[in-house]
Amino acid sequence: MVDKICDSLAEALAGIHDGATVMIGGFGNAGLPAELIDALIAQGATGLTIVNNNAGNGDIGLAALMAAGRVRKLICSFPRQIDSHVFDGLYRAGKIELELTPQGNLAERIRAAGAGIGGFFTRTGYGTLLAAGKETREINGQHYVLESPIHADFALIKAHKGDRWGNLVYRKAARNFGPIMAMAANCTIAQVSQVVPLGELDPEVIVTPGIFVQRVVQIAKASQ
């Protein structure tokens, strides 16, 4: 019997090694797997490359992971926030590497990794600083830039409901990066508000099929 449900956050995060590339879902706080990030801080892996749209807010979650000195490099599209002081300080001090990527390239690079695409040409960023040094090609009179996929060792995502096969549904705009990050990581770990019995999720509306998910852990409702 296949059962991807983990009994604890610690069990869910087992094996995340120093130097790993870890995708973290969420757009701002919507869909951010806050409990998994806190558990990752406790777990202790360091020298991480983190892939997230933003660079943390306030002093919690991703900001706390960076403040703890665990993040070597961040791949993101929008680091600057009103309360991104942790990242801002590390960046200005040269203590964290930033790979800034247009948001659509970030999404498509993640999707490409999940779909086995070796690279793709996009119009986004052509002629800008963010395409400097990259291969370009003219296709049917339009200019394109070659972008590469982003693979991850692990993805930490937040979903609404999951079952023991790893099928997931999300809630509202918290879906954001979850489905594509789940495809791009060797090991996807989903925190869910509710684990449901197999068969309860309507196959017509499952957003992430279990093939993309290796571990599921339920977070106590009170902390949602």
Next chain:
Amino acid sequence: MKRFTRDEIAQRVARDIPEGAYVNLGIGLPTLVANHLDPARDIFLHSENGLLGMGPAPAPGEEDEDLINAGKQPVTLLTGGAYFHHGDSFAMMRGGHLDICVLGAFQVAQNGDLANWHTGAPDAIPAVGGAMDLAVGARSVFVMMEHQTKTGESKIVEQCTYPLTGIGCVSRIYTDLAVIDVTPQGLRVREMAEGLSLDALQTLTGVALLPI
């Protein structure tokens, strides 16, 4: 001369958005446009984080942390709206499916080049988000901005001095002084603030303008 207020600029942009349009409003000034769209007309607002049919802010106490806009403020979803993931959301933006996007800007060049993501200052934290995707992907790119900087320099320029967001991508510019189309012949004035002459507008603008 009476400059257009921010709300009047927003109102002016809203008037150019036809029923049935799929529209993305950038963060900052462009979000004001939503307040001036006629709710009786079906206009589909897209939010890059994964919403189509985005509605107004919720009533106090009705906020949902899972339902936010691109500026990370709480919003609602209209009846008939949809949620989707980031891959699909950016396919809508990059694949030419949006009719209009409205963006803020630091500078627009006479050929439609747009600079709106980075001042290039050495200590600035660069952040781009979806601006470059919208710039190349939306069928029409409307820019909404103050005509001049705080120190009185024209933000409409011969060539952008700030780092570019996209090349030749802007279709129309809405400022507190005028509405200006970017055309193959150059910048053509469509409308001006009350009491402003073309000559006066020309003096305040960095590049040659074609008359209405």
